[in-house]
Amino acid sequence: MSIYLELFGASLAALACLAVAAPAFGAFLHARGTVLQGLALPQAALAGIAIGALIEGAGHAHAGHTHTGSGIAFGWAAVGTLLGLCAVGVRWRSSGVENGRAAVVFCVASALAVLLPTFSPTGALHLEARTRGEILAIGGADLIAVAAATAVVVATLVRTWRHVLLVGQDPTAARVHGLSVLRTNLVFNGCVAVVTVVGTATAGPLATFGLLVVPAIGCQAGAPSMRAFLARSSMVGLVGASLSVALSFWADLPLGPCVVVGCLPATLVARVVWRTGS
Amino acid sequence: MRPVLGFRSAALGHSGRAVLTGVDLEFGAGRFVLVEGASGSGKTTLLHSAIGLLPPISGAVERTPGVRALVPQIDALDGAHPASVLETVLSGALSVHLSGSSPGAEVRQRAFELLDALDLTGFADRRVDHLSGGQRQRVLVARALVRQPDLLILDEPTSALDERSARRVLSLVRAAVERGALVLAATHRLDEAWIEVDDVLRIAGGVVEVAELPQSTGALP
Numbered sequence: 001m002s003i004y005l006e007l008f009g010a011s012l013a014a015l016a017c018l019a020v021a022a023p024a025f026g027a028f029l030h031a032r033g034t035v036l037q038g039l040a041l042p043q044a045a046l047a048g049i050a051i052g053a054l055i056e057g058a059g060h061a062h063a064g065h066t067h068t069g070s071g072i073a074f075g076w077a078a079v080g081t082l083l084g085l086c087a088v089g090v091r092w093r094s095s096g097v098e099n100g101r102a103a104v105v106f107c108v109a110s111a112l113a114v115l116l117p118t119f120s121p122t123g124a125l126h127l128e129a130r131t132r133g134e135i136l137a138i139g140g141a142d143l144i145a146v147a148a149a150t151a152v153v154v155a156t157l158v159r160t161w162r163h164v165l166l167v168g169q170d171p172t173a174a175r176v177h178g179l180s181v182l183r184t185n186l187v188f189n190g191c192v193a194v195v196t197v198v199g200t201a202t203a204g205p206l207a208t209f210g211l212l213v214v215p216a217i218g219c220q221a222g223a224p225s226m227r228a229f230l231a232r233s234s235m236v237g238l239v240g241a242s243l244s245v246a247l248s249f250w251a252d253l254p255l256g257p258c259v260v261v262g263c264l265p266a267t268l269v270a271r272v273v274w275r276t277g278s
Numbered sequence: 279m280r281p282v283l284g285f286r287s288a289a290l291g292h293s294g295r296a297v298l299t300g301v302d303l304e305f306g307a308g309r310f311v312l313v314e315g316a317s318g319s320g321k322t323t324l325l326h327s328a329i330g331l332l333p334p335i336s337g338a339v340e341r342t343p344g345v346r347a348l349v350p351q352i353d354a355l356d357g358a359h360p361a362s363v364l365e366t367v368l369s370g371a372l373s374v375h376l377s378g379s380s381p382g383a384e385v386r387q388r389a390f391e392l393l394d395a396l397d398l399t400g401f402a403d404r405r406v407d408h409l410s411g412g413q414r415q416r417v418l419v420a421r422a423l424v425r426q427p428d429l430l431i432l433d434e435p436t437s438a439l440d441e442r443s444a445r446r447v448l449s450l451v452r453a454a455v456e457r458g459a460l461v462l463a464a465t466h467r468l469d470e471a472w473i474e475v476d477d478v479l480r481i482a483g484g485v486v487e488v489a490e491l492p493q494s495t496g497a498l499p
Binding site: 030031032033159160162163165166168169170172173175176177178179183184187220221223224225226227228229 | 329330331346347348350354355356358359360361362364365366368369370372374376377380403404405421422425431
């Protein structure tokens with residue numbers, strides 16, 4: 001077992017960080033009606049990596065980092081996420097227009113992520129590895145980046161979740177209160193963007209979708225409070241990620257889709273247990 | 279008496295379209311002002327202009343600095359957030375800075391006292407979206423009062439309340455007035471619960487005029 005931990009410890013730790021942070025932000029995305037962002041942004045991050053692979057000539061693949069969240073991948077994922085976020089908008093609550101924009105971003109980013117690698121064979125390998133969620137080669141530097149980014153966004157959420165709640169529940173009262181709705185939304189969406197970049201550059205878009213979108217849906221109906229909703233979503237994300245690692249390891253399957261598949265039973269159980277207990 | 283709120287020949291409205299014109303009013307601290315008018319007459323426009331949500335189209339609206347709070351109409355609260363009653367009430371006492379500290383023990387104590395006074399004892403851990411309309415309306419009142427505002431705006435605060443609950447709400451508002459708050463409250467339904475107001479503004483035909491107190495005109499049932 002220790003050999004496995006030595007080999008895969010950094011990867012598992014990175015996934016655990018993501019599994020704690022992403023579902024809590026996903027909970028707010030659900031509550032704010034902006035959950036389509038949780039699909040559009042990781043796909044935009046992947047398209048950013050595809051653009052980077054094309055421009056850089058897949059230089060990071062030559063450097064032997066085909067499967068890792070290298071600095072270049074983080075950078076290009078950030079570019080893609082930022083462009084996606086600008087296109088979707090950062091309103092407090094999604095209207096039909098913003099949901100439509102998120103859907104369009106998802107479509108365009110998906111097309112780019114398929115089309116661009118055809119011009120770069122090594123880029124194609126690079127993108128495929130990320131789509132499959134091949135995170136088992138994450139190195140120490142990547143883990144530090146993931147852990148630091150996760151710590152920052154989680155600390156920010158702990159500090160600001162009440163503000164995000166007030167802005168989401170009643171933006172007019174928030175303005176009267178003296179709170180800047182725009183600044184609050186920028187901080188919140190900035191954190192979602194960081195989670196997206198870190199998740200997509202390391203675990204790939206499928207794992208990021210899965211953790212942002214799936215766990216919270218099982219916790220919303222039965223949660224007695226917003227704080228419980230956030231905490232329960234993170235717990236379900238962590239359980240789902242653990243199941244997915246086990247599934248990926250024992251059945252030798254790619255981790256990305258396993259995260260989505262692993263989160264489903266955890267989410268269903270949470271929905272039944274907490275719905276019954278509420 | 280130093281005015282807390284003043285309208286100077288103001289035209290008030292949305293998107294450049296004036297709903298109310300020639301508004302020239304001044305209010306000092308410790309007054310309870312009732313704004314009466316039919317639905318769609320411009321009550322919310324006047325209230326939102328008073329609290330700074332709508333800039334005047336022409337003229338000026340002057341306010342002294344201080345803590346402001348709003349009790350919005352009951353449908354303003356988004357129900358998709360599974361927030362508890364206590365979380366919602368405490369959100370009214372947040373620091374305006376994102377880096378500010380969360381509400382302390384004193385504020386929590388005040389929140390529980392307000393919930394008790396509003397007949398919501400035992401509801402602190404219930405979800406707001408699981409409450410009735412009247413209970414939600416009282417939660418919104420508690421959220422506004424927990425910060426002890428200097429300027430309090432209430433938009434149809436008793437629309438979903440029975441007479442007993444309305445009296446409870448308005449007696450708490452009266453207590454805020456006694457502490458020195460200026461309160462502007464709008465209603466389209468004048469009943470006995472409003473007997474303690476100090477001034478009445480009547481809105482009709484895009485004009486705001488000072489009216490007689492309801493108890494002196496026999497307008498109350």
